[in-house]
Amino acid sequence: MTEGIGARVLRKEDKRFLMGKGRYTDDIVEPNQAYAAFVRSPHAHAEVKSIDASAAKAMDGVVDVLNGEQLTGDGIGNIICGWAVTQKDGSGMNMGAWSALATNKVRYVGDAVAVVIADSIEQARNAAEAVEVDYKILPAVAQSMDALGTGAPEIHENAPGNVVFDWEIGSLEPTDAALAGAAHITEMEIVNNRLAPNPMEPRSAVATYNNAEDHYTLYTTSQNPHVARLVLSAFYQVAPEHKLRVIAPDVGGGFGSKIYIYPEEITCLWASMKTNRSVKWTSDRTEAFLTDAHGRDHVSTAKIGFDKDHKIVGLKVNTKANLGAYMSLFSSATPTYLYATLLSGQYNISNIYCDVQAVYTNTVPVDAYRGAGRPEACYLVERLMETAAREMGVSPVELRRKNFVTSFPHETPVIMTYDSGDFATNQDQAIKAADYDGFEARRAEAASRGKLRGIGFSNYIEACGIAPSAAVGSLGAGVGLWESAEVRVNPVGTIEVLTGSHSHGQGHETTFTQIVAERFGLPTENIQIVHGDTDKVQFGMGTYGSRSGAVGMSAIFKALDKVEAKAKKIAAHVLEASEDDIVIEGGEVKVAGTDKTMGWHEVGLAAYTGHNLPEGMEPGLKETSFYDPTNFTFPAGCYICEVEVDPDTGVTDIIQFVASDDFGTIINPMIVEGQVHGGLAQGIGQAMLEGVVYDDDAQQLSASYMDYAMPRADDLPNYSVHHASTECPGNPLGMKGCGEAGAIGSPPAVINAITDAIGNNDLSMPATPSKVWAALQAASAKQAAE
Amino acid sequence: MYETKYHKASSVADAVSLIGKSDDGKLLSGGQTLVPTMKARLAAPSDLVDVSGIADMHGVSISGSTVTIGAATTHANVAGNADLQAKCGGVACLAAGIGDPAVRHKGTIGGSIANNDPAADYPAAMLALDATIKTNAREIAAADFFVGMFETALEEDEVIVSISFDAPAKAAYAKFPNPASRYAMVGVFAAQTVDGARVAVTGAGDDGVYRQFDMEAALDTDWSPNALAGVQVGSEGLLSDMHGDATYRANLVKVMTRRAVAGCA
Amino acid sequence: MTEVSMTVNGKAVKADVPDNTLLVQYIREHLRLTGTHVGCDTSQCGACVVHVDGKAMKSCTMLAAAADGADVTTIEGIADNDLHPMQTAFKENHGLQCGFCTPGMIMTATDMVKRYQADGRELTEDAIRHELEGNICRCTGYHNIVKAIADGASKMTSA
Incomplete structure (x- = not known):
């Protein structure tokens, strides 16, 4: 089987993208389409005293100017958070109201107060500038530590001290006791920088209200169109679910930022009803920086203790998580259940305690971005491990190996049960691929050229396919995290698979096809994957958290089981054989041990003619x-980064980046490697290039590619990607998930390598040339003083 | 982008006339800075007078030691000019490093110097080479032309026609790109001219391109990277931003000057 | 309004457009050739790259009026029904994921290969990475794009 599980099948979806025939939301034009331009606050924190749209309404082409009072007056609900976290004291979250169009107060630069609908985009933008908003400017804060300080401005009335919640996991007293008895303590302050997701396709929405049918259609850049429809109808009351069709056509990348249902999509649907026009809005890049949910932004202090044999005895962490101005859809889950539950890393740690204070600031809302919580955990644990090894003067490889979890299932003190893995094998494979033994010679050679070489490790573990639904529900999730699939065999034997997963670059049209091809021995060209349209596909949960393999494909697998069972019954009846003797292979349905056979297409035809079916069969x-699913899945691996630093400028070149991953079963290695490459680029970007910068007035200084450093081709190396897999026992395909691993595992490897090169461990992300150079100066000043 | 009226000028005289008649017009050459600025609604010229099609304003010509470059010559055509590569490789090399290939196909030398972006590359070469900027009305020495950040000596209806300079004995440009924009965070053009060593710095100064006189003096004594070892570059007058503070830029001025001198052909 | 006429993908086209119409708007909205994309406001991402008179340019950074009389090729025009060798190379090397940056990448890649081949210069991996300075991809980490362009270059030579 050349197109089944494990084959490097070229992608079915490629041709349309290569020919410019992809169909993205902004490509869609509805008849009588108007354009939306939002009036956004230029201030980070202000009272809205009045909005005067009279001049704007009189301008050429303007259809209407709508504001937040009209929106709430029409019963459009506030934006929800989908995961209720319980505080230490048992109380609920201090959640402030978030209206799609702000009414009395704006809380971050970019907060929308009104929308202009006009015949052309330029007319809409001209009129948006003419809307006069009278603001009373209030003091603003951008950093979580400042927002928690005394005298900080209050951002939401019902969140005293700007604390959204104060949450904990693990056991405090045993952890304190274990650390008190430790032979060595490593203590660090660890900052995880704020990132802008930046899928290359900006967000877009085309909303159409049809007053004849009282029906809405929304084309939108979504990773989960069904969830969007549910939330738009059940919570925002834009339209009842059966009167709203949400279509996420080709979507140009998401990385988490297209999970959420933003003010703009809500407003476009509502505005379409108000104006009786189709309404299109497409974000420009600066608008994306100002409105797409950001990622990360943690400030943590961490303490890890070791006994005299270098075994970890305890880990204690405090994290301040900046949630921005409002609670986005999964903003509460990201710095809690998706973060602190992974603080055990790949290691046996008996005692862990972590508490997290989530904080409101006058910044863009922060939510899940590729990795979502796990990169924060991995960076913290792996920076601690490398630093501890340096402090104790032991090999970072040996220190990790000594503490690896080696038997499964393994229960951690932070509620996870690791089901499988072989961390030592991944580490061995990576070390070999990186020629770690030859490193000191390479370092000496680099030194002879005046360059500083360093090497750094990261042994990551993460959790994908959040599940089972009952368990996540008990932790506060507002939804179940299952997935659906429908397998339709057509009368001619071709197959359509309708999936609740959504592909926005992951290649589902290819991999999902492969498991069907494998099952029935059909050519992949006979199989079509349908996704992204709520009118076609039954309810599904969408794609994020590396769940589409382990959960989405498992749903297809289960549906295939049922199709196979019925097909065998039909074939047994037609071929007059026992059902147990029927085998399906190579597109043929056969009676084992005989020459009796029928084509797969003949089974399809028999099913639909209904002329000759078993008694009582529909x-x-x-x-x-x-x-x-029954559990999360736990991808894990070992990453090694080797760098060379130019001491004159602080420029860091990545000489090699080696990844050895355990993703369980791999359906299409080509696609999996592509996912790793992309994840590594985003992780390396976080470590060396990317960072959202706010000034003291909470103005975003990095809101375009002039100042936000996107990784480019010449910033990045070729990657050396390897696999050493253990099968996941939790799902029928044995898959673990590969979409986020690269972004989770790579940042600590990079920073561990650079700090090794420069001999100064005090370096924060992004490690830009100027920061690396400054750290080198500090190191030599310290050396001179000693 | 705000509304504007587009005109295609057929000659320098036509351009001068069109811009003179306009209310608040601007000259458009390659547009690689002006168009994004207009898209961002940071500029709203009533008229755009496109000079990119004026034949007289294109091309590189060399006469004796004098190099003349038409103002509407694209960066790609400057970079790819074999005569210029032979005569003054430093300028060709500088042009080859501006923006990216698509930008170089459209952007022009005249547009770049007329805009005088503090992070643009060409001003460093112009200042170091004591270039003469020829307009429809007069000739302006580079030292007088670059007045300050985004400011030049040009009158509103003045059109740059060409730029000329004497090819130096040696010249090279070393650029440290901003990690995000890829504009020069520090760019140093070093040249050995008949009037002595020249070191002009772009990207670093808080008032645009400037000459680093102490380095020129050191290089006049000994044209070698080692001659610069003793020269201290202070951080006063240098830019500080999220990508690097003035101290870092001062260091880069030193490093890039060393590299430019070392790279001189 | 200004009348612009140009050749797009071998076809003569003419329209009255507002003077502030960008070439990319003309291509996407008037000609409905939606393979050319817009991914940033600052001329950096390269999703909009087309060929104007045989040279790669950013169609978001020029006015349609400035392209009057030009010969423009977009992603839809680089091959007939089949794939251009560079498109084939992107497919065979998994040089695309979400597909949004892909048209600009292909247009930049074919331009780069043509220039290097015309000059007789070797298109090394380093050269490819450098030449991609004006094209941003968020999905692939560039590894397979670089491989695809190298492969596409040799396919274009032998084609």
Whole structure:
């Protein structure tokens, strides 16, 4: 089987993208389409005293100017947070109200107060500038530590001290006791920088209200169109679910930022009803920096203790998580259940305690971005491990190995049960691929050229396919995290698979096809994957958290089981054989041990003609599955980064980057490697280039590619990607997930390597040339003083 | 982008006339800075007078030691000019490093110097080479032309026609790109001219391009990277931003000057 | 309004457009050739790259009026029904994921290969990475794009 599981099948979806025939939201033009331009606050924190749209309304082409009072007056609900976190004291979160169009107060630069609908985009933008908003400017804060300080401005009335919640996990007293008895303590302050997700396709929405049918259609850049429809109808009351069709056509990358249902999509739907026009809005890049949910932004203090044999005895962490001005959809889960539950890393740690204060600031809302919580945990643990090894004068490889979890299932003190893994094998494979033994010679050679070489490790573990639904529900999730699939065999034997997963670069049209091809021995060209349209596909949860393999494909697998069972019953009946003797292979349905056979297409035809079916069987061959996993999956691996620093300028070149990952079963290695490459680029970007910068007035200084350093081709190396897999016992395909691993595991490897090169461990992300150079100066000043 | 009226000028005289008649017009050459500025609604010229099609303003010509470059010559055509590569490789090399290939196909030398972006590359070469900026009305020495950040000596209806300079004995440009924009965070053009060593710095100064006189003096004594070892570069007058403070830029001025001198052909 | 006429993908086209119409708006909204994309406001991402008179340019950074009389090729025009060798190379090397930056990448890649081949210069991996300075991809980490362009270059030579 050249197109089945494990084959490097070229992507089915490529041709349309290569020919410019992809169909993205902004490509869609509706008849009588108008354009939306938002009036956004230029201030980070201000009272809105009045909005005067009279001049704007009189301008050429302007259809209407709408504001937040009209929006709430029409019963459009506030934006929700989908995960209720319980505080230390048992109380709920201090959640402030978030209206799609702000009314009395704006809380970050970019907060929308009104929208102009006009015949052309330029007319809409001209009129948006003419809307006069009278603001009373209030003091603002951008950093979590400042927002928690005395005298900080209060951002939401019901969040005293700007604390959204104060949450904990693990056991405090045993951890304190273990650390008190430790032979060595490593203590660090660790900052995880704020990032802007930057999918290359900006967010876009085309909303159409049809007053004849009282029906809405929304084309939008979504990773999860069904969730969008549910939230738009059940919570925002824009339209009832059965009167709203959400279509996420080709979507140009998401990385988490297109999970959420933003003010703009809500407003466009509502404005379409108000104006009786189709309404299109497409973000420009600066608007994306100002409105797409940001990622990370943690300030942590961490303490890890070791006994005299270098075994970890305890880990204690405090984290301040900046949530921005409002609570985005999964903003509460990201710095809690997706973060602190991974603080055990790949290690046996008996005692862990972590508490997290989530904080409101006058910044863009922060939510899940590729990795979502796990990069923060991995960076913290792996910076601690490398630093501890340096402080204790032991090999970073040996220190990790000594503490690896080696038997499974393994229960951590932070509620995870690791189901499988072989951390030592991944480490061995990476070390070999990186020629770690030859490193000192390479370092000496670099030194002879005046360059500083360093090497750094990262042994990551993460959790994908958040599940099962009952468990996540008990932790506060507002939804279940199962997935659905429908497999339709057509009368001619071709197959359509309708999936609740959504592909925005992951290649589902190819990998999902491969498991169907494998099952029935059909060519992949006979199989079509359908996704992204709520009118076609039954309810599904969408794609994020590296869940589409382990959860989405498992749902397809389960539906295939049902199709196979029915097909065998039909074939047994037609071929007059026992059902147990029927085998399906190579597109043929055969009776084992005989020459009796029928083509797969003949089974399809038999199912739909209904002329000759077993007694009592319904015609048709179409099955559905809703798959709810039994546990998370735990991808893990070992990453090694080797760098060379130019001491004159602080410029860091990555000489090699080696990844050895355990993703469980791999359906298409080509696509999996592509996911790793992309994840590594984002992780290296976080470590060396990217950072959202706010000034003291909470103005975003880095809101375009002039100042936000996106990784480019010449910033990045070729990657050396390897796999050493253990099968995941939790799902039928044995898959773990590969979408986020690269972004999770790589930042600490990079920073560990650079700090090794420059001999100064005090370096924060992004390690730009200027920061690395300054750290080198500090190191030599310290050396001179000693 | 705000509304504007587009005109295609057929000659320098036509351009001068069109811009003179306009209310608040601007000259458009490659547009690689002006168009993004207009898209961002930071500029709203009533008229755009496109000079990129004026034949007289194109091309590189060399006569004796004098190099003349038409103002509407694209960066790609400057970079790829074989005569210029032979005569003054430093300028060709500088042009080859501006923006990216698509920008170099459209952006022009005249547009770049007329804008005088503090992080643009060409001003460093112009100042170091004592270039003469020829307009429809007069000739302006580079030292008088670059007045300050985004400011030049040009009158509103004045059109740059060409730039000329004497090819130096040696010249090279060393650029340290901003990690985000890829504009020069520090760019140093070093040249050995008949009037002595010249070191002009772009990207670093808080008032645009400037000459680093102490380094020129050191290089006049000994044209070698080692001659610069003793020269201290202070951070006063240098830019500080999220990408690097003045201290870092001062260091880069030193390093890039050393590299430019070392790279001189 | 200004009348612009140009050749796009071998076809003569003419329209009255507002003077402030960008070439990319003309291509996407008037001609409905939506393969050319817009990914930033500052001429850096390269999703909008087309060929104007045979040279790669950013169609978001020029006015349609300035392209009057020009010969423009977009992603839709680089091959007939089949794939251009560079498109094939991107497919075979998995040089695309979400596909949004891909048209600009292909247009930049074919321009780069043509220039290097015309000059007789070797298109090394370093050269490819450097030449991609004006094209941003968020999905692939560039590894496979670089491989694809190298492969596409040799396919274009042998084609």
